[in-house]
Amino acid sequence: MNNNKLSILFLLQKVKLNKQGKCPIKCRITFHQDRKEFSTGLFVNPKQWDSRLQKAKPxxxxxxxxxTQLGLIKNEINQAFLFLQVNEENFDVGxxxxxxxxxxxIRTKTILELFKEHNDRLEKLVGKEYSIATxxxxxxxxxxxxGFITFSFTKADYQFKDLDLKFVQDYEFYLKTEKxxxxATVNKMIQRFRKVVKIAISQGIIDRDPFVGYKVKRVKKxxxxxxxxxxxxxxxYQFKAERLQTVADMFIFCCYTGLAYNxxxxxxKSHIVKGFDGNEWINMKRLKTQQTLSIPLLTKSKFIIEKYNNAHEVKVLPSFSNQKFNAYLKEIADIVGIEKRLTHHLARxxxxxxxxxxxxxxxxxxxxxxxHSKITITQEHYAKVVNKKVSEQMNKLNSKLK
Known part of the structure; x- marks a missing residue:
């Protein structure tokens, strides 16, 4: 038996006779021993149906x-079959x-098509669930x-059905060597690509995970x-240049609030509110995760807010571009004698x-x-710091017990 052969058969549903004594005609497609049945929308008197010839008579x-209608249906199914044979390597009766x-x-959907669908949906949620940066x-x-698909396969797109572990591994290699x-950035790009692959699995575009066996190379930072x-x-330290003093104050402010640059x-000023405890708190949404930030203002933070308070300004602190802010921090580190590379994120x-x-x-x-959206993110970043603190405390305890 040739399993690659397409079989088209018309069947009567004799149990569903209508008032005129006619029953519906169904069509059954068989391919690779799998069947798909559907209604043709046509009705015939069962006594006038020749199942061997697959036609109504006299x-x-x-x-x-x-x-005529059954002939058209059969012809259109054969055309669909021929189209898939020419354009697809693998397809099923569905x-x-x-x-x-x-x-x-749905199984012919490509990687870049689904990626675009994901990004289009994400764009509509900017400001609601996601930031523009995301x-x-x-x-x-x-x-x-x-870029990888064009570079490696000289194609404009790539079918999900052809996606495998080698594709993922070669993509990682491409990001490291060609780009x-x-x-850390490679891991992020792979993570975002993997999200789209998970969507493809959930939608039934692919039935296997190409990332099975893939190991993420951890960044030891x-x-x-x-x-x-x-x-x-x-x-x-008191700086002579006003711009340096201002940036230093803003950096210190973030050392006591943990605010990211954005x-x-x-x-x-509207973000500074009186909390349940009667103290002042920062209450705002974090742009990156849309998580609500509730940070109590420490004395040093309050001092800097008061220092730069301007009745005519809506913003609490002066404005600098991220590039200038970090450039001034480099100057500040040199002047004060801090050998670490000062960036805004270091304040956080x-x-x-x-x-x-x-x-x-x-x-x-x-x-x-x-x-942070999950405590595991904090633990992953600061676990070693906690271990150092535990070690310090244990050493103090050890000296007391001697």
Whole structure:
């Protein structure tokens, strides 16, 4: 038996006779020993149906119409089958039926098509669930996959059905060699691509996960932050240049609030509210995750807010571009004598470590104050810092017990 042969058979549903004594005609498509049945919408008197010849007789106007319609259905199914044979390497009986109906088979959906669908949906949720930065990152991820497909296969797109572990591994190699991306960035791009693959699996576009057997290369990155002594040194220094003093104050403010650059830039007076405890809190949404930030204002934070308070300004702090802010921080580090590379993000890390964890604030509270979507993110970044704190405490205990 040839399993690659297409079989088209018309059957009567004799149990469903209508008032006129006619029953519906169904069509059964068989391919690769799989069947798909559907209604033709036609009815015939069972006594006038020849199952061997697959037609209604004797010849009359009604039976001629039925036979013509059945012939058209058979012809269209054969055309759909021929189309899939020419354009597809693998397809099933369901794909033949969808092609016959004029529906695009979900299994023919390509990687870049689904990636675009995902990004289009994400774009509509910007400001509701996602930030514009997240959209840009996923658009960048799609562009990189597109570049890889063109580079490796000289194609404009790639079928999900052809996706396998080798594709994933070669894509990772491409990102490292042709695009010279750092391992952390490579992991992020692979992670975003994997999200689209998971959507393809959930939609039934593919029935296997090409990432099975793929191992993520972990980035061993030490968390850099200011020590208590370095932070105090920065706080005590008085800069002659106003721009440097302002940037230093803003950096210190973030060391005591943990605000990321975007949150610091967008902090408005309306975000400073009186909390349940009678103290002032920052209450705003984190742009990256849309998580609500609720951060109590420490004394040093309040002092800086009061220092730059301007009755005519909506924003709490002065405005600098991210590029200029980090450039001024480099100058500040050189002047003060801090050998670490100062960036705005280092202030956020200092808040998590020197200000919170080293003052025995529990990890779950640190995670809440940083606005992380999961505590595991905080643990992954700051576990070594906690271990160092435990070690210090144990050494103190050990000296007391001697």
């Amino acid at each position: 010849p009359n106007q009604e039976n001629s119409f039925i036979n 794909d033949i039926y969808l092609q016959y109906k004029g529906d695009v088979s 959209l840009w990152k996923f658009k960048q991820a799609r562009d990189l996959v597109k 010279s991306l750092a391992l 030490e968390i850099v932050y200011l020590t208590t002594e370095e932070l105090k040194k920065l706080e005590m 949150e610091m830039t967008n902090l408005e 890390r200092t808040f998590a470590t020197t200000v919170l964890l080293f003052n025995d604030v529990p990890m779950e509270i640190v995670s809440e104050l940083l606005g």
